[in-house]
Amino acid sequence: MATDSQFALWEVFIQSKPGANYIHxxxxxSSDKKMALQNARDTYTRRGEGTSIWVVPSDAIVASNPDDNDMLFDPSNDKVYRHPTFYVMPGGAKAI
Amino acid sequence: MNQQQALYKYCVGLGDDALIQSYRLSEWCRNAPILEEDLALTNFALDMTGRAQVLLSYAGKVEGAGRTDDDLAYRRAERQFYNHLIMELPNGDFAFTMARLLFTATYEYYFFTELKNSADHDLAAVAAKTVKEVKYHMAHATDWVLRLGDGTEESHNRMQKAVNELWMYTHELFATDPDVAMLRDGNIAVDLAVVKSAWLQFISRTLTEATLAVPADGYQQTGGAAGIHTEHMGHILSEMQYLQRAYPDATW
Incomplete structure (x- = not known):
């Protein structure tokens, strides 16, 4: 794999409106925090996409190993009772 | 020059500053050191193009001769452009472009902060929008000047050289054009003495923090307000105006 010569990598998370989740x-x-924030702003929010930004050094993110997917995710597939799908939603409830 | 002509010239000068600066920053498209910086600089150029469009449209309206923003941008001769010379200087290296952006964006930040209080409501409205944009340009340039000035020996030397070369073009930003001096009386134009003192304070502090020397005042180059430009301006216009000159009123 070729070495990346353009500074360290940072992951960008954008919040589209106050209260909403930050989405990757x-x-x-970037070479530092401030530049990372500015570059994120210039790259991802030029068309009104967001109201807030998080930047995180990519090497600070711990990822699951795809080889472990059987162990991590398969056990939830056949247990339908884990999901709250048997309740009737109240008429006035939104965004649940 | 009467009040109307003075206001036309004032607006055109502000529009030309934005237009020519935008042209220079656009030249970094696909040439910036990293992709993200490429986006940042062209994004600034778009802010400036938007500002030029509004100011030149307004200038055309003030003039009352039916000229549009496009007419003013693409069909004026070099001597009819009133931008400050610092805007038209070639980009040089990245340090030169960042030093220039620090000088011009800081000037614009304090200038438009003052212009927000203009008695001319159209100018005040443009100023309110512009302040938000140039505040960001200023922050971006400040960070780069600090990084490069207080960086390696090579980056420090290049940044100091850029600051030294640009210094003689900064005085013009604060020189009142006699043609528009009357606009101060109506509280339309900005008091440049206020802008200068804020600019000098911020620039001195930033350069010092970046371990750079603030140059001593020496020869001061002026000419923009009289439409007398550097040798670089003709080259900008020959490229920028090519289409309208070769194919007037072309549409597609």
Whole structure:
């Protein structure tokens, strides 16, 4: 794999409106925190996509190993009673 | 020059500053050191193009001769452009572009902060929008000047050289054009003495923090307000105006 020569990699998370979850938008290169925030702003929020940004050094993210998917995720597939699908939703409830 | 002509010239000068600066930053498209910086600089260029469009449209309205923003941008000759010379200087290296952006964006930040209080409501509205944009340009340039000035020996030397070369073009930003001096009386134009003192304070502090020397005042180059430009301006216009000159009123 070729060495990346363009500074360290940072992951960018954008909040589209106050109170909403931060969603992973992509990544940027940067040599420091401030540049990471500015690059994230210039790369991902030029068309009104967000009201807040998080940037995180990519190497600070711990990822699950795809080889462990059987162990991690399969056990939930056949236990339908884990999901609250047997309740009737109240008419006035939104965004649940 | 009467009040109307003075206001036209004032607006055109502000529009030309944005237009020519935008042209220079656009030249970094696909040439910036990293992709993210490429996006940042062209994004700034788009902010400036938007500002030029509004100001030149307004200038055309003030003039009352039916000229549009496009007419003013693409069909004026070099001597009819009133931008400050610092805007038209070639980009040089990345340090030069960042030093220039620090000088111009800081000037614009304090200038448009003052212009928000203009008695001319159209100018005040443009100023309110512009302040938000240039505040970001200023922050971006400040961070780069600090990084490069207080970086390696090579980056420090390049940044100091850029600051030294640009210094003689900064005085013009604060020189009042006699043609538009009357606009101060109506509280339309900005008091440049206020802008200068805020600019000098911020720039001195930033350069010092970046371990750079603030240059001593020496020869001061002026000419923009009289439409007398550097040798670089003709080259900008020949490229920028090519289409309208070769195919007037072309549509597609």
């Amino acid at each position: 938008a992509g990544s940027v290169h």
